Amino acid sequence: MVTKSDTEPVQIEIFPRRFLNPDTAQRLLDEIYRSEGVLRIMIQGPNLPREVPYGPAKGTPIEEHKNLLLTLGDQALELKVKVGRIGLELESEEHIEGVRAACERTLPFSFSIKKRKLFHNKLTVSDYAKYGSKVEDERILGLVDPKAKKEKNLAMLSDSRGDS
Amino acid sequence: MAYKPQFYPGTTSVGVNRRKHMSGDLEKLRDISDADVVTIMGHRAPGADYPSTHPPLAEMGEPDCPIRQLVEPTPGAAAGDRIRYSQFADSMYNAPAIPYWRSYWGAINCRGADPGTLSGRQIIEARERDIEQYTKVQMDSEMTDVALCSMRGCTVHGHSLRLQEDGMMFDMLARTEMGADGNVYYVKDQVGIPLDRKVNVGKGMSEAEVAKRTTIFRHDNIPFGGAQGARKFDEGLIALHHMWERRSKWGYRPE
Structure with missing residues (x-):
């Protein structure tokens, strides 16, 4: 997934006008992954629970939200959110146009791309509580919710980009 | 000269719509059957008897009270029905009604009703047969666009979120779905219990239509x-x- 570069990495957020269906999200992520220079990807949006969390129907399974998978490169992740934002870290600013072109090809509605700081690079107190004083791979900092399980919500992709 | 309530000031289309909602002078856009409304509400099976909390008022022998003589009980109160509710969430993307206007409509036009206003949802409580009738009026009239408004008894969030790709308000419990024929179907009741059959509530309005019918002031509309x-x-x-x-x-x- 990571290729060493001399240029400064840049972080951007893709904000579509509407929430993405799982198949649109899959197409968009495929296109983004095929474009050059992606270091880290984060998807964010409202939760898609597997069962009703409150009220008289508490515990009733929500069949519509089961078996939603995102496959990227050689990894598959269970989709647990309605995709509303996509955060990316790119090798350098020159790759933003490739991402913009991927969005234009895939999204049937408008979107915005903003450059902003998405992932922290210093250990926070929550990170310390979770990972200890030393993190094996600093790329996971800021990628997932501190309460989330790394094994379920995070995937390390190999460098065989575009082979899938 | 008889007093004529003015309800709400202004000449904008939003002002006009707000007056319509408050006065109860609403256009009927669709006809959802009583059984379907009862099914979506989920309090009793369609056709089942109304459970009661007390005997009918006529059999109870009420005390001699001038207020009771003055105020005629609603059908639900007269029969001793339970208090039940219906709750709606309306999208901020130009949904025809918003919580305050559903409440104004309920407080002004519905007898024996208790409207509750929250930031992104609105609940009305009343005797069971009364609330069924009030809910049907809301679902049939221009207060509701089936894509941007939905009955949600719990886990209501969706009001302030972006719409889904198909133009429907996001629902965490997937109570409604857009059919291949463009109609919106309730597949679960208002609290998320799956229904035996899908309930067709018709097509959603176009973006231009909701912009015309909304009671929401927005910088990108009115x-x-x-x-x-x-x-x-x-x-x-x-x-x-x-x-x-x-x-x-x-x-x-x-x-």
Whole structure:
């Protein structure tokens, strides 16, 4: 997934006008992954629970939200959110146009791309509580919710980009 | 001269719609059957008897009370029905109704009802057969666009979120779905219990139609102050300023 570069990495957020269906999200992520220079990807949006969390129907399974998978490169992740934002870290600013072109090809509605700081690079107190004083791979900092399980919500992709 | 309530000031389309909602002078757009409304509400099976909490008032022998003689009980109160509710969430993307206007409609037009207003949802409680009738009026009339409004008894969030790709308000419990025929179907009741059969509530409105029928002021549709660039604010905003000033200075009591 990571290729060493001399240029400064840049972080951007893709904000579509509407929430993405799982198949649109899959197409968009495929296109983004095929474009050059992606270091880290984060998807964010409202939760898609597997069962009703409150009220008289508490515990009733929500069949519509089961078996939603995102496959990227050689990894598959269970989709647990309605995709509303996509955060990316790119090798350098020159790759933003490739991402913009991927969005234009895939999204049937408008979107915005903003450059902003998405992932922290210093250990926070929550990170310390979770990972200890030393993190094996600093790329996971800021990628997932501190309460989330790394094994379920995070995937390390190999460098065989575009082979899938 | 008989008093004619004015309900809401202003000449904008939003002001006109707000007056329509408050006065109850609503256009009927669709006809969802009583059984379907009862099914979506989920309090009793369609056709089942109404459970009661007390005997009918006529059999109870009420005390001699001038107020009871003056006020005729609603059908639900007269029969001793339970108190039940229906709750709606309305998208901020130009949904026809918003919580306050559903509440104004309920408080002004529905007898024996208790409307509750929250930030992104609105609940009305009443006797069971009364609330079924009030809910049907809401679902059949221009207060509801089936894509942007939905009945949600719990896990209501969706009001302030972006719409889904198909133009429907996001629902965490997937109670409604857009069919291949373009109609919206309820597949679960208002609390998320799956239904035996899908309930077809018809097609959603176009973006232009909801922009015309909404009671929401939005900078990208009709702003609160009226037409942008006009020399004078709309009367709706002027009246609000007036009320704010009176309230702030004298607490509505200019003595």
